[in-house]
Amino acid sequence: MYLRVLFYNFAPEMKIAIVKYNAGNIYSVVHALKRLGVDPVLTDDEQELRSADKVLFPGQGEASQAMGYLRQHGLDKVIRSLTQPVLGICIGQQLMCRHSEEGDTDCLDIFPVDVKKFCPTRHEDKVPHMGWNLLEVKKERMLNEPFSLCTDQTYVYFVHSFYVPVCDFTTAVTNYIQPFSAALHRDNFYATQFHPEKSGAVGEEILRKFLENT
Amino acid sequence: MLAKRIIPCLDVKDGETVKGTNFVNLRSAGDPVELGKAYSEQGADELTFLDITASHEGRKTFTEMVSRVAATVNIPFTVGGGIGELKDVDRLLNAGADKVSINSAALRRPELIDEITHHFGSQVCVVAIDAYKDESGNWTCYLNGGRIPTGRGLFEWAHEAQERGAGEILFTSMNHDGVKAGFANDALRRLSDELSIPIIASGGAGVKEHFRDTFLHGHSDAALAASVFHFGEIPIPELKQYLHANGINVRL
Helix, strand or coil: CCCCCCCCCCCCCCCEEEECCCCECCHHHHHHHHHCCCCCEEECCHHHHHHCCEEEECCECCHHHHHHHHHHCCHHHHHHCCCCCEEEECHHHHHCEEEECCCCEECCCCEEEEEEECCCCCCCCCCCEEEEEEEEECHHHCCCCCCCCCCCCEEEEEEECEECECCCCEEEEEEECEEEEEEEEECCEEEECCCHHHCHHHHHHHHHHHHHHC | CCCCEEEEEEEEECCEECCCCCCCCCCCCCCHHHHHHHHHHHCCCCEEEEECCCCHHHHHHHHHHHHHHHHHCCCCEEEECCCCCHHHHHHHHHCCCCEEEECHHHHHCCHHHHHHHHHHCHHHEEEEEEEEECCCCCEEEEECCCCEEEEEEHHHHHHHHHHCCCCEEEEEECCCCCCCCCCCHHHHHHHHHHCCCCEEEECCCCCHHHHHHHHHCCCCCEEEECHHHHCCCCCHHHHHHHHHHCCCCCCC
């Protein structure tokens, strides 16, 4: 029923940076990384971000306000030009797309796909999509993904009202109202719509794989 | 498909869980952090911690406990009890809670719901409602843990809470609470069918069938319970297997 999480000692010199900006729920990612034995640095400093081995871009928030803040602090150009592995989570994934319907916002355009608002057609499909839903990993893209060890048909935790449609960069799909991108990958950029830091043992495994395998 | 959620609720006083527990292998069964972790490992989908302390000192202890839960537990958790104003919400979310549950303060000053959702988003705001059904079948909302009647009806207050931005409704039937004869499924079904936000059923769980019934007949999105979990009467893995075998979509 549960994946056994092995606690590896990551190389002590491995530097993990978390992008500091005006989004909520960043501390739960800090806690999750600490549980895995790494002590991340929370920063909006360009040099600190560029010199990190891996960068996480998490958070909950509203797209236009978040993009406004990132632009104002020059972080949009920094994130876009990072060359080390980057993992966007929730609003992080949405901000890494081209455009969001939330506040009609131009985003970072790392993934050339547009973020849409959920439009439920049945009463029981409530928005936000909140709770545990199934992750269907796209088998043909499983190699070299941080999700490679995830069992297919596993439950992960979501809280969101906007979604990324399924596209060429989709590595995992979840079905709610319609199939959408639960995870994306392009070059050094990875993203999840769900919250691995709140997804129990499965989520911890996904974060560990990101630290270890990317 | 979105899974139906099972939520154990822990009452906390001065940093310790109040109700006895049947958990073995815990260093301190009264430690809410250890207990929360144990529930999470058993397959609970979320946790709720209710601060039943009245004192200022106890409130500080609760906030420290919230920080320890956030550092230890890897599933979402809600905190409630004694939240009166926005700065309480800010303090608890900063300590690492995912959601806050507000009850009496929202009935006294409904604008609190607007303020919370404006500052932190709808998803963090759970509006808890304690209501009692009288002989003529009318549901009335109560304040202060069911001690003071308000004259406000359950359904109209739930609608107002949703319109003000509440992310979820946690409905406790005072008629059913502690009786262990099942949840208030008729009222839950009406709430669930009329509102467009998730409804959490609370009060009345006694056996596994009660959880099945609230999902099937009450149309609840989640079910919360305390004593049946704390006293080990219904182990969560067994409950989830039972629900799954009865065609209810749960996270296994």
